[in-house]
Amino acid sequence: MMVEQEPAKNPFRAFAPKPVNTFFDTVDSDETVLLLLRQHPITQVKWVLIAILLIFVPFLLSFVNILGFLPLRFHMVAGIGWYLMIIGFSLESFLSWFFNAYIITDERVIDVDFKSLLFKNVSFAKFEKIEDINFTSSGTLGTIFDYGTVVIQTAAAIDEFEFEDVPFPSQVTAFLNDMLTEVERQNGPRRNS
Amino acid sequence: MFLDFSTLNTIDATLLAYLFVKAMFLIGFGVYVIFAFVAARQIDNMGKTIITPLSPFIQLLGYLHLLLAIGAFIFTLLFL
Numbered sequence: 001m002m003v004e005q006e007p008a009k010n011p012f013r014a015f016a017p018k019p020v021n022t023f024f025d026t027v028d029s030d031e032t033v034l035l036l037l038r039q040h041p042i043t044q045v046k047w048v049l050i051a052i053l054l055i056f057v058p059f060l061l062s063f064v065n066i067l068g069f070l071p072l073r074f075h076m077v078a079g080i081g082w083y084l085m086i087i088g089f090s091l092e093s094f095l096s097w098f099f100n101a102y103i104i105t106d107e108r109v110i111d112v113d114f115k116s117l118l119f120k121n122v123s124f125a126k127f128e129k130i131e132d133i134n135f136t137s138s139g140t141l142g143t144i145f146d147y148g149t150v151v152i153q154t155a156a157a158i159d160e161f162e163f164e165d166v167p168f169p170s171q172v173t174a175f176l177n178d179m180l181t182e183v184e185r186q187n188g189p190r191r192n193s
Numbered sequence: 194m195f196l197d198f199s200t201l202n203t204i205d206a207t208l209l210a211y212l213f214v215k216a217m218f219l220i221g222f223g224v225y226v227i228f229a230f231v232a233a234r235q236i237d238n239m240g241k242t243i244i245t246p247l248s249p250f251i252q253l254l255g256y257l258h259l260l261l262a263i264g265a266f267i268f269t270l271l272f273l
Contacts, residue, residue, distance in 0.1 A: 023244045074211075084261065085225070087258065088228060091254070
């Protein structure tokens with residue numbers, strides 16, 4: 001299914017089948033990235049709106065004249081500080097979205113967590129270790145924009161992978177199931193112990 | 194030469210207030226420079242974890258942000 005789709009050339013895509021020139025650091029030489037997922041862009045609207053609103057705060061404060069007791073050059077530096085903070089906030093929010101990626105290769109699933117600038121976690125699970133896959137799509141936005149959370153139960157060290165708010169969760173689940181079937185066909189059915 | 198304490202009384206309280214505000218700005222921008230440095234390092238690190246065609250551009254963005262933060266600190270130091 002995913003194999004038949006055109007390779008995604010846009011590096012900002014949240015649902016990128018066979019992304020062009022996209023790898024991860026522990027990739028094997030014969031391993032191929034089949035699908036790269038990020039949170040649906042609609043889930044990022046909140047911080048974009050907050051950043052836009054924050055841009056106008058100095059204009060509102062100029063009516064109240066809260067820094068009126070300070071000379072103009074202080075106002076200027078305060079403005080620079082304010083806009084620098086907005087840039088920092090936007091940059092961190094964007095990075096959290098961009099690097100918080102879920103990758104499906106022809107051998108395993110990879111969950112790259114980038115929760116903040118100080119926290120990074122990368123988890124892997126081979127297809128042989130996957131036991132169960134399901135997804136939930138809830139809420140008005142989730143239903144309208146077709147995004148949800150795909151939960152992968154594994155027998156690996158990390159017993160559960162969550163692909164949060166990814167686009168087309170039913171397609172992702174179907175694709176993972178296809179991959180599992182393919183792996184089982186190649187390796188023979190797994191024995192539950 | 195002894196310090197004439199009577200001249201100290203002439204120091205404008207406003208000037209002290211300005212110095213205090215300047216110190217606060219400098220501390221704020223100093224902390225921001227540290228944040229920008231950590232951000233640039235983490236972008237570098239993540240750019241090596243997930244390699245996309247966009248990685249070099251985002252790394253450049255991180256360093257530009259750091260330069261901006263250092264620029265703001267120096268500007269405050271010299272301008273205020």
